[in-house]
Amino acid sequence: MKVKIAAAQYDIGFFENWQDYRQKIERWVGEAADQGAKILLFPEYGSMELASLFGQAIYSSLSKQLEAMQSLLDDYIELYKELAQKHRCYIQSGTFPVRIDGEIYHNRAYLFMPNGEFDYQDKLMMTRFENEQWLINRGLELKCFDTEYGRIAINVCYDSEFPILARKQVEAGANLILVPSCTDSLAGYHRVRIGCQARALENQCYVVQSPTVGLAPWSEAVDVNIGAAAIYTPVDRGFPDNGVLAIGELNASQWVFAEIDLDGIARVRENGQVFNYRDWPLQHAPAFSPASNNA
Numbered sequence: 001m002k003v004k005i006a007a008a009q010y011d012i013g014f015f016e017n018w019q020d021y022r023q024k025i026e027r028w029v030g031e032a033a034d035q036g037a038k039i040l041l042f043p044e045y046g047s048m049e050l051a052s053l054f055g056q057a058i059y060s061s062l063s064k065q066l067e068a069m070q071s072l073l074d075d076y077i078e079l080y081k082e083l084a085q086k087h088r089c090y091i092q093s094g095t096f097p098v099r100i101d102g103e104i105y106h107n108r109a110y111l112f113m114p115n116g117e118f119d120y121q122d123k124l125m126m127t128r129f130e131n132e133q134w135l136i137n138r139g140l141e142l143k144c145f146d147t148e149y150g151r152i153a154i155n156v157c158y159d160s161e162f163p164i165l166a167r168k169q170v171e172a173g174a175n176l177i178l179v180p181s182c183t184d185s186l187a188g189y190h191r192v193r194i195g196c197q198a199r200a201l202e203n204q205c206y207v208v209q210s211p212t213v214g215l216a217p218w219s220e221a222v223d224v225n226i227g228a229a230a231i232y233t234p235v236d237r238g239f240p241d242n243g244v245l246a247i248g249e250l251n252a253s254q255w256v257f258a259e260i261d262l263d264g265i266a267r268v269r270e271n272g273q274v275f276n277y278r279d280w281p282l283q284h285a286p287a288f289s290p291a292s293n294n295a
Helices: 018-034 046-054 062-087 128-134 157-161 163-171 186-203 263-271 276-284
Strands: 002-011 039-041 090-101 104-112 118-122 145-147 150-154 174-181 206-215 230-232 244-247 254-261
Touching (some): 018 046, 018 254, 046 062, 062 090, 062 128, 104 174
Parallel strands (some): 002 039, 174 206
16 A cells, blocks of 8 residues: 655744634645645644744743643644645644643644544653753653554654654554654754654654754744654665655755555565564563673
């Protein structure tokens, strides 16, 4: 089963009104759909550009912007629901900080379906910035999502750097992992990229990354954004030798497209040069022996 996927290198904008934001998203989704993409991935915290609608006193405050953005959540959900239905595609809209209770917020990654349904994966592993400055809380539930292209999973940015999360998802049947990301340094981008490539290698699956890009000096939350979108693969027969099916130009605002063959995942797990997916349990078999002090 083959499907075309689009990963956004998404620039943070500044808007006068909701309609400006709506037009931007309609344009991005329309461009991907016109190219035949059926799975679209946007970046983590791309929604933070919506804080620009509330004025400087709000968008310059980490806490005030979270509270203000809750008034836009219903419109945000309806917009992506509408576009997923209109273009008959799956849209992972990046993430939106959602108030759960009182001052508790989760970094929530929604997945919108062509039939009008939607679900979400909350970020599970929080960065120092989220923990120490922004006070966004971790989610507690790891999910997979059933689609016409098989099971899809989401690792939100830092989540991709922890192997056991993706492993549980692929063991539950996911052959494609979507990674919306937001990083403000080359080192941060490469940490997520390396995590994505490692997850693709060890699980013999597809992993797709979508970052925010560019500068937004007005924003307290997403002022600097560095990265490149990419589609990563197993490093084995039938796949690119470097495990990179497609990758964008660093920091450019663009879509990155690739056609992925989900049936190829089963083939490489059955007849690959190596059996990373199958051999995962073997790493737990040997007993640990502390180093000896004897010469």
